[in-house]
Amino acid sequence: MRVGLLGAGNISRQYLAALPRLSNLRLVAVADALASNADAVAQAQGIPARSVDELFASDDVDVVLNLTTPQAHAPLTIAALQAGKHVYLEKPFATSIEEADAMVAAATTAGLRVGSAPDTVLGTGTQTARALIDRGDIGQPVAATAFMLGAGHESWHPNPAFYYATGGGPLLDMGPYYVTSLVTLLGPVESVTAMSASPREVRVAPQGAPRAGETFPVEVETTVSTLLRHVGGAVSTLVVSFDVVASTLPRIEVYGTEGTVAVPDPNTFGGEVALGRQRTFEPVENLAGYRDSGRGYGLSDLARAHAAGEPHRQSLELGYHVNEVLERVLESAAAGAVVPVRSRCERPQPVPLGDDPAAV
Ligand SMILES: NC(=O)c1ccc[n+]([C@@H]2O[C@H](COP(=O)([O-])OP(=O)(O)OC[C@H]3O[C@@H](n4cnc5c(N)ncnc54)[C@H](O)[C@@H]3O)[C@@H](O)[C@H]2O)c1
Numbered sequence: 001m002r003v004g005l006l007g008a009g010n011i012s013r014q015y016l017a018a019l020p021r022l023s024n025l026r027l028v029a030v031a032d033a034l035a036s037n038a039d040a041v042a043q044a045q046g047i048p049a050r051s052v053d054e055l056f057a058s059d060d061v062d063v064v065l066n067l068t069t070p071q072a073h074a075p076l077t078i079a080a081l082q083a084g085k086h087v088y089l090e091k092p093f094a095t096s097i098e099e100a101d102a103m104v105a106a107a108t109t110a111g112l113r114v115g116s117a118p119d120t121v122l123g124t125g126t127q128t129a130r131a132l133i134d135r136g137d138i139g140q141p142v143a144a145t146a147f148m149l150g151a152g153h154e155s156w157h158p159n160p161a162f163y164y165a166t167g168g169g170p171l172l173d174m175g176p177y178y179v180t181s182l183v184t185l186l187g188p189v190e191s192v193t194a195m196s197a198s199p200r201e202v203r204v205a206p207q208g209a210p211r212a213g214e215t216f217p218v219e220v221e222t223t224v225s226t227l228l229r230h231v232g233g234a235v236s237t238l239v240v241s242f243d244v245v246a247s248t249l250p251r252i253e254v255y256g257t258e259g260t261v262a263v264p265d266p267n268t269f270g271g272e273v274a275l276g277r278q279r280t281f282e283p284v285e286n287l288a289g290y291r292d293s294g295r296g297y298g299l300s301d302l303a304r305a306h307a308a309g310e311p312h313r314q315s316l317e318l319g320y321h322v323n324e325v326l327e328r329v330l331e332s333a334a335a336g337a338v339v340p341v342r343s344r345c346e347r348p349q350p351v352p353l354g355d356d357p358a359a360v
Contacts, residue, residue, distance in 0.1 A: 001024065001025055001026075001062040001063045001086070001299075001302075001303040001306070002026050002028045002060055002061055002062045002063070003019070003025050003026065003027050003028060003061070003062070003063055003064075003065050003299070004028060004029045004030070004031065004050075004055045004058060004061035004063070004064050004065065004085070005027060005029070005030040005031070005041065005065050005067065006030075006031050006032070006052065006055060006064050006065060006066050006067065006068060006076060006080070007032055007066060007067035007068035007069070007072075007090075008030050008031075008032040008034075008037040008038050008040065008041040008067070009032070009037060009067065009068075009069075009159070010157065010158065010159070011067055011090060011295065012041065012067050014294060014295040014296075015065065015067065015294075015295050015296045016041070016044075016045065017294060018293070018294035018295055018296035018297065019296055021294075022296055022297070022299075022300040022356075022357065022358065023300075023356060023358045024300055024303040024304055024307070024357075024358040025296070025299060025300055025303055027045055027047055028047060028058075028060050028061060029047055029048050029049070029050050029055055029058055029060070029061060030042050030045070030047060030048075030049050030050070030055075031049065031050045031051060031052045031054065031055035032049075032052075033052065033068075035049070038050075052076070056079060056080055056083035056085065057083060061085060062085065062086060063085060063086040063087065063088060063113075063299065063302070063303070064076075064077075064080040064085045064086070064087050064088075065088050065089075065299060066080065066087055066088070066089035066090065067089075067090050068090075069162045070092050070095055070162060070167045070168060070172065070173075071095060071162065071165065071166075071167050073089050073090070073092070073093065073094060073095070073099075074094045074095070074099035074100070074102060074103055077089050077103050077106070077114065078102060078103060078106040081103075081106040081107055081109075081110040081112055081114070082106060082110065084110065084112070085112065086112045086113040086114070086115075086302070086306070087107075087112070087113075087114050087115070088114070088115040088116070088117075088298065088299040088302055088314075089114070089115075089116055089117065089319075090117045091116065091117045091118055091173075091176035091177075091319075092167070092172040092173070092175075092176055092323060092326065093116045093176070093319040093320060093322065093323035094323050095166065095167030095172065096167075096327065097323075097324060097327050100320050100323050100324065100327075103316075103320075104316060104320060107316055113302055113305075113306055113312060113316075114315075114316040114319070115298055115299060115301075115302040115312055115314045115315065115316070115319075116298075116314050116315075116316070116318065116319025116322075117176070117295070117298060117314065118176055118177050118180050118266070118267070118298075118314075119293075119295065119296070119297050119298025119299075119301070119313075119314050120177060120180075120181075120266055120267060120268060120269050120295075121177075121180050121181050121184045121266060121348075122269070122289060122290050122293060122297050122298060122301065122313060122314070122351050122357070123268070123269025123270050123289045123290055123291075123293045123297075124269065124270050124271075124273075124286040124288070124289035124290070124291055124293075124353070125263065125264035125265070125266070125268060125269060125270050125271040125272075125273060125289065126181050126184055126185065126263060126264075126266060126289070127287075127288035127289025127290075127350060127351045127353075128273040128284060128285075128286050128287045128288050128289060129185060129252075129254065129261045129263040129264075129273050130184055130185050130288065130350060131287040131288040131350065132261050132273070132275060132284060132287070133185055133186075133254060133256070133261060134350065137256075137258075137259060137261070137275060138254065138255070138256025138257070138258055138259040138260060138261055138275070139256040139257035139258030139259065140256055140257045140258075141185075141186055141232070141234045141254055141255070141256045142234055142235075142255050142256060142257060143234055143235050143236065143237070143254075143255045144182055144185065144186060144234065144235075144236040144237070144252060144253065144254045144255065145236070145237045145238075145249075145250070145252070145253050145255075146178045146181070146182060146236060146237070146238045146239070146251065146252045146266075147238075147239050147240075147247065147249040147250065147251060147252075148170060148174040148175075148177070148178055148239070148240040148241070148251070148267075149239065149240075149241050149244035149247040149249060150170075150174075150241065150242060150244060151242065151243070151244060151245050152203060152222070152242035152243075153173075153242070154203055154204070154205040154206070154209055154211065154216065155205070155206050155208075155209050156209065156210070157210070158210040158211070159211075160203075160205065160211065160216060161216045163216075163242070164203055164216045164217065164218045164219060164220060164222075165217075165219050165220070166219045166220065168219075168220055169220030169221055169222060169224075169242070170222060170223070170224065170240040170241055170242045171220075171221065171224045171240050171326055171329060171330060172220075172326055174240050174267070175224075175238070175240055175322075175326045175329070176322055176323075176326070177266040177267045178238055178240070178252065178266055179228075179238070179322045179325050179326060180266070180318065180322050181252060181263065181266035182228065182230075182236050182238070182252070183318065183321065183322060183325075183345070183347065184347060184348060185252075185254055185263070186230045186232060186234045186236065186254065187230050187231055187232045187234075187347050188230065188231050188321055188341075188343075188344045188345050188347075189228045189229065189230055189231070189236075189321075189325045189341050190229050190230065190231045190340065190341055191228075191229045191328075191338055191339065191340045191341060192226055192227065192228050192229070192325060192328045192329045192332050192338070192339055192341060193226065193227050193332050193337070193338045193339070194224055194225060194226035194227070194329045194330070194332040194333040195224075195225050195226075195333055195336075196221035196223060196224040196225070196330070196333035197221065197222070197223040197243070198218060198220065198221045198222045198223070199222070199223075199243060200218055200222070200243075201217070201218055202215045202216065202217055202218060203215065203216045203218055204216075221330065221333060222241065222242045222243050223239075223240070223241040223242070223243045223244075224238075224239070224240050224241070224329060224330075224333060225237075225238075225239045226238045226239070226329045226332070226333075228325065228329075231344065238329075250262060251263065251264060251265045251266065252264075252266060258277070259275060259276055259277045260275070260276035260277075260281075261273065261274070261275055261276070262274040262275075262276060262281060269289075269290070269292075269293040269294060269297075270286075270291075270292070270293075272284075273286075286353060287353060288350055288351055288352060288353050289351050289353065290351060290354060290355065290356075290357055291353070291354070291355050292355070293357075297357050298312075298313065298314035298357075300357035300358055301313050301314065301357040302314065303358070304357055304358050304359070304360075311346075311349075313348035313349055313351070314348070315345070315348065317343070317344075317345040317346070318345045318348060320343055320345070321341075321343045321344065321345040324341055324342065324343045325341055328340075328341050
């Protein structure tokens with residue numbers, strides 16, 4: 001597929017680093033509301049910079065890679081679909097259920113594909129853990145814990161305001177990695193319950209940060225503790241926070257009747273998987289997933305699936321479901337009640353151990 005990059009900011013560098021390894025993708029053009037960002041990528045990649053409208057109207061673009069900030073995901077995805085382009089977008093899928101519904105309607109009307117980050121779950125980390133669970137190494141899965149505990153992105157990000165604006169926060173920002181991983185490991189979620197906290201009205205970028213001393217208003221819950229009931233019966237505990245200075249808690253563990261699998265950081269593609277039995281953990285060699293992968297592998301899988309006439313793994317249904325789970329968590333925290341999740345999705349096809357998403 002010929003790729004039009006939309007949003008040439010911080011994360012675009014990771015995609016640009018992986019794209020040359022992905023044999024079924026070719027970058028052909030770039031657009032950004034900030035011309036200097038588009039020009040810098042255009043120059044480095046030897047491709048034209050276009051306006052956003054020009055990118056959508058380009059005959060040489062098959063898929064728009066939407067790496068803009070969360071608040072622009074839905075409107076730009078819908079506009080790209082209406083212009084006849086497939087779309088692969090960064091997380092979060094949308095900033096509300098209404099936006100997500102509108103994206104599904106646009107994709108259905110257009111008959112085009114939408115794929116959604118995170119594709120980290122296609123790497124050897126989450127996929128090896130899934131292979132262990134699927135072949136019965138931990139017995140019947142019963143529960144999982146997942147912790148994303150940090151002090152906030154204002155310490156390193158050049159433009160951190162969006163993380164504290166509506167549509168940001170640790171749940172919509174980091175939750176997609178954890179919930180996509182939990183859905184990959186344990187299947188879809190049928191209900192949620194949550195509580196949240198937001199101790200500061202304003203965040204200040206610390207000394208040494210790119211925006212040191214600048215303040216950012218907080219419109220979101222910055223700590224969220226939640227329980228997720230999976231359709232299969234397992235129960236996951238998820239805690240996400242931008243208020244934690246230090247923690248020793250593991251990223252994800254899945255507990256079964258006969259063992260535990262320790263899953264690496266779902267914001268990375270690899271990492272060590274360990275199998276725990278009777279108090280000791282043994283590292284597990286890679287059993288499944290794309291080796292040495294990076295951001296963009298999910299788009300390559302979408303291109304392969306499109307050519308083969310098959311469903312792609314980071315599907316519209318998966319992105320929508322994860323987004324609904326996150327929105328229901330916020331609803332539950334606000335209402336103090338258990339909230340059902342309406343949508344369902346299939347667990348994506350497992351990824352066999354390999355290097356090239358164009359092949360498997
Ligand atoms: N930075 C990270 O480490 C990281 C990691 C994974 C995912 N993401 C996700 O990637 C997305 C982008 O994050 P980022 O860190 O690159 O942000 P960023 O602010 O560095 O870059 C976003 C780019 O999109 C452009 N943009 C915003 N609105 C636009 C619009 N309406 N039309 C055209 N261009 C527009 C901006 O000018 C900017 O160049 C977010 O959804 C974020 O959650 C970021």
